[in-house]
Amino acid sequence: MSQSGKPRLHATLRDVAAVAGVSPAAVSRYLNGSIVLPHHTAEKIDEAVVQLRYQPNPHARRLSRGRSDMIALVVPDIANPFFAQLAASVEEAAAERGQAVVLCVTANHKNREIEYIERLARNYVDALLFITNHPDDGDLAAAVANAGRVVVLDEDIATSQVPKIFSDNEAGGAMAARLLLEAGHRRFGLIGGPKDLMSARERTAGFRRALAESAADVETVERFGDYSVAAGAAAIEAIIEMQSPPTALFCCSDPITLGALKVLRARNWKVPQDLSLITFDDVGPFDFFDPPITAIRQDVTGMGRRAVEIALAEPKDDTVEAIRLPVQLVERASVVAPRNR
Amino acid sequence: MSQSGKPRLHATLRDVAAVAGVSPAAVSRYLNGSIVLPHHTAEKIDEAVVQLRYQPNPHARRLSRGRSDMIALVVPDIANPFFAQLAASVEEAAAERGQAVVLCVTANHKNREIEYIERLARNYVDALLFITNHPDDGDLAAAVANAGRVVVLDEDIATSQVPKIFSDNEAGGAMAARLLLEAGHRRFGLIGGPKDLMSARERTAGFRRALAESAADVETVERFGDYSVAAGAAAIEAIIEMQSPPTALFCCSDPITLGALKVLRARNWKVPQDLSLITFDDVGPFDFFDPPITAIRQDVTGMGRRAVEIALAEPKDDTVEAIRLPVQLVERASVVAPRNR
DNA sequence: CTGTTAGCGCTTTCAC
DNA sequence: GTGAAAGCGCTAACAG
Numbered sequence: 001m002s003q004s005g006k007p008r009l010h011a012t013l014r015d016v017a018a019v020a021g022v023s024p025a026a027v028s029r030y031l032n033g034s035i036v037l038p039h040h041t042a043e044k045i046d047e048a049v050v051q052l053r054y055q056p057n058p059h060a061r062r063l064s065r066g067r068s069d070m071i072a073l074v075v076p077d078i079a080n081p082f083f084a085q086l087a088a089s090v091e092e093a094a095a096e097r098g099q100a101v102v103l104c105v106t107a108n109h110k111n112r113e114i115e116y117i118e119r120l121a122r123n124y125v126d127a128l129l130f131i132t133n134h135p136d137d138g139d140l141a142a143a144v145a146n147a148g149r150v151v152v153l154d155e156d157i158a159t160s161q162v163p164k165i166f167s168d169n170e171a172g173g174a175m176a177a178r179l180l181l182e183a184g185h186r187r188f189g190l191i192g193g194p195k196d197l198m199s200a201r202e203r204t205a206g207f208r209r210a211l212a213e214s215a216a217d218v219e220t221v222e223r224f225g226d227y228s229v230a231a232g233a234a235a236i237e238a239i240i241e242m243q244s245p246p247t248a249l250f251c252c253s254d255p256i257t258l259g260a261l262k263v264l265r266a267r268n269w270k271v272p273q274d275l276s277l278i279t280f281d282d283v284g285p286f287d288f289f290d291p292p293i294t295a296i297r298q299d300v301t302g303m304g305r306r307a308v309e310i311a312l313a314e315p316k317d318d319t320v321e322a323i324r325l326p327v328q329l330v331e332r333a334s335v336v337a338p339r340n341r
Numbered sequence: 342m343s344q345s346g347k348p349r350l351h352a353t354l355r356d357v358a359a360v361a362g363v364s365p366a367a368v369s370r371y372l373n374g375s376i377v378l379p380h381h382t383a384e385k386i387d388e389a390v391v392q393l394r395y396q397p398n399p400h401a402r403r404l405s406r407g408r409s410d411m412i413a414l415v416v417p418d419i420a421n422p423f424f425a426q427l428a429a430s431v432e433e434a435a436a437e438r439g440q441a442v443v444l445c446v447t448a449n450h451k452n453r454e455i456e457y458i459e460r461l462a463r464n465y466v467d468a469l470l471f472i473t474n475h476p477d478d479g480d481l482a483a484a485v486a487n488a489g490r491v492v493v494l495d496e497d498i499a500t501s502q503v504p505k506i507f508s509d510n511e512a513g514g515a516m517a518a519r520l521l522l523e524a525g526h527r528r529f530g531l532i533g534g535p536k537d538l539m540s541a542r543e544r545t546a547g548f549r550r551a552l553a554e555s556a557a558d559v560e561t562v563e564r565f566g567d568y569s570v571a572a573g574a575a576a577i578e579a580i581i582e583m584q585s586p587p588t589a590l591f592c593c594s595d596p597i598t599l600g601a602l603k604v605l606r607a608r609n610w611k612v613p614q615d616l617s618l619i620t621f622d623d624v625g626p627f628d629f630f631d632p633p634i635t636a637i638r639q640d641v642t643g644m645g646r647r648a649v650e651i652a653l654a655e656p657k658d659d660t661v662e663a664i665r666l667p668v669q670l671v672e673r674a675s676v677v678a679p680r681n682r
Numbered sequence: 683c684t685g686t687t688a689g690c691g692c693t694t695t696c697a698c
Numbered sequence: 699g700t701g702a703a704a705g706c707g708c709t710a711a712c713a714g
Contacts, residue, residue: 014708022684022685023686024707025684025708025710028708028709032709035683035684036683037683056707057404057463057465058465059400059708060690060709061707062400062403063403063691063709064690064709066690078419078432079422079425079428081420081425083425084420087420088420091446101444102441103428103442103443104432118396122351124400258629285626287603288603289630290606290631354691363701364700364701365692365693365701366694367700369694370694373693377699379699401691402692402693404690404691404706405692406694
């Protein structure tokens with residue numbers, strides 16, 4: 001047992017009941033709103049609560065109810081601004097609903113991910129907001145299947161039948177392409193993410209589609225790698241070595257853009273004069289860059305809020321369908337007309 | 342009671358005991374390492390654990406032990422990259438020690454802060470890693486006084502007697518000044534943070550001290566405001582209007598730098614040609630700016646790790662003294678010699 | 683409606 | 699060393 005000798009520090013439900021002159025059960029029910037009491041008794045209890053500064057012990061509550069009023073936010077890396085921003089909106093929405101959020105960082109390690117899913121399965125948390133950005137070999141989908149309330153964010157876990165919220169990556173890719181097209185570009189570069197990630201495929205697909213839909217005569221060079229600074233740097237190195245390099249570039253994530261920008265500067269390529277550029281994500285402070293970088297912005301805040309709403313709502317019977325959050329074009333100054341067509 | 346009719350989903354300690362042919366108490370003690378069992382029984386238990394896929398129920402454990410193996414990370418805003426980075430190192434260090442971290446965002450609201458402190462006081466979490474960046478009127482210090490294990494990070498809560506970890510702001514300010522001095526500057530600008538925050542005062546103090554220590558004939562203009570983009574923008578507006586504006590600028594936080602940079606660009610001032618600039622924090626991606634921004638970097642990761650260590654260590658008897666983490670000069674390209682002395 | 687009672691699953695004192 | 703038993707503080711059947 002926990003407290004051996006020392007006098008109890010904080011009032012318990014029993015204490016409140018004693019002071020109010022009712023049973024603990026009555027207090028519990030009243031405080032949880034599962035009963036309506038005559039004014040008189042209600043007041044007595046309220047007074048006792050205030051007087052004793054009573055606060056229910058969450059551990060006892062959780063054990064008894066078999067639920068915790070905690071949700072777990074599972075992310076690959078909380079230092080990543082995208083996930084940090086997501087965490088902010090998740091925490092806010094959760095707090096509004098009296099839910100605490102436990103931060104679970106996976107570094108994309110499958111074992112850790114599964115461990116957290118297991119935690120949900122055992123009801124140690126009420127819901128899981130799950131983000132992974134590595135392809136699944138089926139293990140995650142399996143783990144998630146019977147775990148309970150999990151909602152998958154940002155990146156898909158293929159074949160898993162749970163609520164999902166994604167950005168409209170395809171539309172975003174298309175928006176990027178159209179902007180570049182309208183600026184007059186005809187030779188495009190695309191630095192994409194891992195081909196086995198849904199988001200990467202979709203962004204690329206959207207970009208290609210919009211180009212295909214245009215009447216214009218168009219050339220594209222595509223490179224794929226991680227959503228990382230290093231990958232962006234490597235890809236742009238290759239691209240600018242080309243015979244006739246593109247005049248416009250679509251970077252499929254912020255880190256890719258950062259990597260590209262760094263190399264471009266080192267090689268003395270000017271953005272946007274030598275190369276127009278548009279990024280995807282817009283969680284880095286691109287508005288403060290020189291030039292400010294035009295971007296397709298994800299609705300990270302909306303994603304976080306919706307996720308907790310869904311996670312906490314009654315599970316719907318109808319087939320779960322992925323929600324698609326619209327993305328937004330943020331025009332800044334990194335896209336201009338090509339110098340020479 | 343939680344589970345009424347349905348068969349229990351997961352094995353309990355009793356189940357393990359039954360299978361292993363010992364008492365629950367024995368299993369508990371064995372699993373917690375508070376006893377050494379004969380090989381035979383130990384094996385029996387191990388087998389049972391594996392067979393039943395037993396995992397202790399944390400809620401029950403917490404209720405019984407009166408502690409939770411959870412620490413709360415209290416921050417003003419997790420979307421802020423500084424706190425996000427801190428959260429990353431905290432989570433990592435906590436996970437290594439089997440501690441979960443609960444994310445608590447305050448938006449600098451005193452009531453929320455005190456609410457979280459109260460949570461600690463009642464042992465709902467084992468420790469509090471506390472960051473606030475608004476001045477305290479004494480309420481926080483009072484709340485923190487008897488709450489238990491709290492360690493204060495990054496910014497002081499004056500008069501509170503708890504373990505604290507800060508960056509060596511003073512030294513950082515001095516480093517910035519010396520770098521600028523050595524580059525040949527004699528007219529300086531400083532955009533500082535709120536004068537009632539320790540970090541802001543210290544950074545300024547260090548800067549002034551280093552200037553004072555130099556033999557050079559020196560002029561300084563100082564502006565103070567929030568650690569915010571808006572404040573940085575407002576301050577730089579005023580500074581560049583001056584008769585003979587500074588040739589070098591020390592911005593006491595990343596957001597200030599961002600604000601300043603934006604205005605400078607709008608006014609067509611070139612960094613570093615027209616104005617050398619150095620920032621403090623270095624959590625924004627300043628390495629990717631054009632030019633890359635020279636910075637005094639805080640050891641955010643170290644701060645997080647140390648905080649967890651201290652929070653979880655046996656409370657020391659000796660007077661708690663604030664730990665000072667060294668800062669580091671990261672030379673990039675935003676500081677050059679002044680054009681005209 | 684209200685109170686009594688039996689747990690939730692674990693830890694730990696205490697007696698064997 | 700080992701087990702029985704009490705209890706952490708709360709909730710929810712069940713009876714009155």
